[in-house]
Amino acid sequence: MKERERWNSRIGLILAMAGNAVGLGNFLRFPVQAAENGGGAFMIPYFIAFIFLAIPLMWVEWSIGRFGGRHHHGSLPGMFDCLWHHPISKYLGSIGLFVSTIIFIYYTYIESWTLAFSFFSITKEYFGYDTIEEMRNFLGSYQGVNEGYFSSLSTAYIFLIITIVANFIILYRGISGGIEKFAKFALPLLFIMGVGLMIYVFSIGTPNPEFPERNVWNGLAFIWNPDFSKMWDAKVWLAAAGQVFFTLSVGMGTLQAYASYLKENDDIVLSGLSTASINEFVEVVIGGSIAIPIAVAFFGVAATISIAEGGAFNLGFVSLSVIFQNIPFGNIVGFVWFLLLFFAGITSSVAMAQPLISFLKEQFNFSHKKAVTVIGVGLFICVNFVVLFLKHGFLDELDYWAGTFFLVVIALVEIIIFAWIFGMDKAWDEINRGAELKTPKLFYYIIKYITPAYLFVILIYWTYQEAIPTLLMSGKSEVDIPYLWGARLMMVLILSILLWMIYKGWKINKFNYHID
């Protein structure tokens, strides 16, 4: 077997892992979730979920990844097969490959919007569309959802191609030469831009003296003033668990893929904790201090609630673009904001391609460049459906199954395999191998009992609350239904191909493990 590539430096690894975790959700999803679910009171279930769900899963995924890497596997089918010698285990791992691949397909398109809007900000392309409705129309015409400023999807395609090329330049260069080098540059820059924007937002104060109550501090109050009555609502606890879960990019197979390039005795306890802490700092301190406070300062609380209810993109793309037209140096601030989102996006998307790259290299002996090229061509074919059928909910359908529901399924499956089938004693030794921080013994029991129970409750609740209505397409228009079936067909096809590849890959390689 070929020697696996390694991370060049620890700081590079942590920044790449943090780049994977820090995404659009830190800046757009978190503040909306906090504001909708009890403000400051939301942070109590949020931190509880962070301790009982996020930190344990972080350590579990890093451990599974490092363990798999030791056995020359960088994707979940091989990793599960090493942990559990059962014919079905590798097929369970296919969900990990499936999820990261599907998210990679549609996320790249969303990422291209941020690049486009960064360009439109600096060139003042949307300046003049200064109401929410006009701006929504501008965005819709860019996406091909409605008629308007853009008469075709050609501009959207140009930015999509640039985004895909940027992703693949990084991926071509490999782990240390591409992803690590890029993370070392992009994460500090993202951090500087985030802090800079936060300071700028705080300096705005009360932009319109005619409405003194519309100010940044009332925006922060909107997010942080606690509504303790919501603490007794189970939905708030599930929303907090969901936010913590999504923000750290667990359940995708990407953390494991990155961790597979660690050496046998490299620390994971402290590195995993550092990654989580960088992500939390960006989310709670920076993410909560930009979009909502500035929206409240310009539109007031009532309008911000309605904007937030329209979704994170309504807040991040539409409302903020209106605000950028009404502040000094708004085009530069807008450029920085969307570039920040682009960097947050690209450091995540390159991670999403990694499990499939590893899989092709390890199971089919593809060269690195061949694996990246094959995935690039596949991505470009599949993303067309997302672009062309966006208005029919194609992207939302992919996002619900791959980007929401199956993430929890993977997390639950992997923690059961790791803590219960592989065995908690061996799992604990694996987590603590080479550790630079003593893991409190309490986490032994949290990983074994509490985290799986937490995930199980989330999965049951979401199945009942959302998965069944989504599966039955409740409330969907007749026009959209064929496209939603199309999205499902694409997912089933991709999953079937992956299952077949796993079957073939194992036949070719006839793996024989020496588990220590």
Added chain:
Amino acid sequence: MEEKFTLAGISLMITAWSLVSLLFGYSIYKILKGNKVEQ
């Protein structure tokens, strides 16, 4: 509709910010110190 910052809101914001900043600072400090734990 507009709501002023309450004492509870400010306290929760400062507590949350302090917690994540402490966690961030602590993990960076430990990385820079870089000692392996005896197993």
